[in-house]
Amino acid sequence: MAVCVAVIAKENYPLYIRSVPTENELKFHYMVHTSLDVVDEKISAMGKALVDQRELYLGLLYPTEDYKVYGYVTNSKVKFVMVVDSSNTALRDNEIRSMFRKLHNSYTDVMCNPFYNPGDRIQSRAFDSMVTSMMIQVC
């Protein structure tokens, strides 16, 4: 279960960021922000390889003592970043992948909505509910 989920646009501004309500949510925001560098590094590492060959799931971006940050980037350079609690050892890579896949699906649903302007913040309730289902139920 994620502690924080963020969707970052191609230009590296957040389209959606949501954390488990804790006392200091800012630190999650900061972690997401710093992870963008890692994401960029990973994308550029692919370098000459075609975008198609690059895998969307980036895997563990970097771990900290308390949290682990996973990344996923779409072909349109929209990035999904997920912060997971390190103590949650039961969380496997496959689960993370499936969570990202769900995120991606919901994101495309949002995109398909003609009333959504790309670049706007994501306010879709369906997306929200999907993210909620993925987040740790704190309360």
Next chain:
Amino acid sequence: MEGLTLSDAEQKYYSDLFSYCDIESTKKVAANGRVLELFRAAQLPSDVVLQIMELCGATRLGYFGRSQFYIALKLVAVAQSGFPLRVESINTVKDLPLPRFVASKNEQESRHAASYSSDSENQGSYSGVIPPPPGRGQVKKGSVSHDTVQSRTSTDQQEPASPVVSPQQSPPTSPHTWRKHNRHPSGGNGERPLAGPGPFWSPFGDAQSGSAAGDAMWSGHSPPPPQENWVSFADTPPTSTLLTMHPASVQDQTTVRTVASATTANEIRRQSSSYDDPWKITDEQRQYYVNQFKTIQPDLNGFIPGSAAKEFFTKSKLPILELSHIWELSDFDKDGALTLDEFCAAFHLVVARKNGYDLPEKLPESLMPKLIDLEDSADVGDQTGEVGYSGSPAEAPPSKSPSMPSLNQTWPEMNQSSEQWETFSERSSSSQTLTQFDSNIAPADPDTAIVHPVPIRMTPSKIHMQEMELKRTGSDHTNPTSPLLVKTSDLSEENKINSSVKFASGNTVADGYSSSDSFTSDPEQIGNNVTRQRSHSGTSPDNTAPPPPPPRPQPSHSRSSSLDMNRTFTVTTDLYIHTGQQQAGVVAHPPAVPPRPQPSQAPGPTVHRPVDADGMITHTSTSPQQIPEQPNFADFSQFEVFAASNVNEEQDDEAEKHPEVLPVEKASDPASSLRVAKTDSKIEEKTAASAPANVGKGTTPLAPPPKPVRRRLKSEDELRPEVDEHTQKTGVLAGVLASQPSIPRSVGKDKKAIQASIRRNKETNTVLARLNSELQQQLKDVLEERISLEVQLEQLRPFSHL
């Protein structure tokens, strides 16, 4: 909030009211219409109501939780009893009567609030029609009844006290649901045209901006509709009136007002059937929606693209966020376009919203488009609101599965190697299946497509061989199988099985010069016709042990039969030596291009060969042990041709054997052997005892016509040095072959052989691709571990660079 003690009756009453107001079962009631209506129905002055709300904390919280609601109700009771409103009065005042809510309540105290005040919007429209209370403001019962509880403060204006003029007209718009709910309990009292108490209606009357207009309209329409309304009302909950949100969408029958007038009552009075489902669409509404749909998209089975829908619904002047939500709810298959049903659902939701109803979190059942399995283009079918829609023409035929839960967000995941789209594929919008691509792609013209097809020179021997092949093919030939045979032969070769794979390959080769192709692709298998075939598919791993070609049925001719299948050139040259003809320089395994089953060569004979290979082997005329060889004999005929051209006439037989003999070229061997066999067969006469050079070269399929054989010889010669370079050989051979005139017969066979080889190649490809993906996955995992280990290491290391 201090503790609130309620008596049992109060408890029950309050909980009923709460459930009534708790439309969405969220356990908290927003300051929505129902609550307000309820309060209004309490016939308290609005300031008192506000005060109550403040006291109970709803204003603070922004919504009515259960406790707040109860407290509010208690305060209402307090106020109604004339006590001053104080927080403490909640518990201090004893023996309070239950709060009274007029209108609906009257009839049924226990029932939920009477305040069906619909939106202010609705009110306006209604008021006009209802004769009595107009004075009151517009009592719109009708509207109220249906409408959402949206609290329209505007409605507060109306004195709750005004007798409810339940508009005779069917309540405006909005899903009947509310109305139904409310109505039912109250026995439709609200509806009672003007009858009853419905004071609350009045408040609602005004709010609507369009009220005036509404009135006018209503009055205009009143005669007919009211009657029907009345009837219906009396009987059933008033139907929701359709809110026409779009300008100029007034319908004659239904008093649909353009949405332009913001608050215009969307009332299309209509009697709804007595469904309790508030979200059901009535027939009239449906008809209206369908008409609107037609204006955008004449084809009822077609889609409305997202952009058009966006424009259309933007006219309703709802906030974009809400429209976005409505879209999310109604676009069931998430395809960015609206079918008729989806459009109706969306329209209905807009209407409802306009009327003040809150948007549900998920699509109500009645609005769910039904899956039309086959009727539509796999689009969602009608809504379940059949009741409402029976008449609707647009309704998709009822197939439907009740609500497509499957559709909704269950796009089947596409399995694609690339992850990019695998998620998207989960949506299966269309029932259409993905096109299946035929794996058996027709091979291109052998002359052009296959690289290798070695044109078989039509030498007399070759011709003969071809004929033999043909004969053979006749019996057991199967082009399709030939590749298999070839393949097997390859395997066998690899396994050193001297099956007369060649024959198979020979056949295939004959079919399509596939052998040459295979060779090119598979360096190892130069010698093997069979392998050639396979090599194309690049199944080098598979080629390791070409399965021995199936025992050949009766060899059509001694030689050929024996030649057959000796893909594995393991058979030593001895055999060849022994066997007169089969002297084919089997020895020269490596070099000798495995007698490729020449496509051009009579596939028949070669086919036979492979088939017979095993059998042949046994029954080679010469040495039984030379099993491989024996079959080779059969092929040898081909080889002969080969040999003839390649001076490996004997090799034909041997060629087949050669392939076997040529362990080096395992893969190729069979092929070559086959080829050789083929050639042998052809060249039987020639019995060019030349070493199975041909065999080695067997890459070139023994074309039936001698010419190709010749070429093959040449190619073989050329290839000899390149034994291991199957690819080259095949390439050369191919070139050679290609250069040669293709023989029609062989062409056909080539095609098949090519097809077969293509198929095989594809299979190998998939296998390899799978392997690759798995390995990549492992690699990723390992990399991840490495990262974490590195991190740990750094952490342990004294901060050097942190």
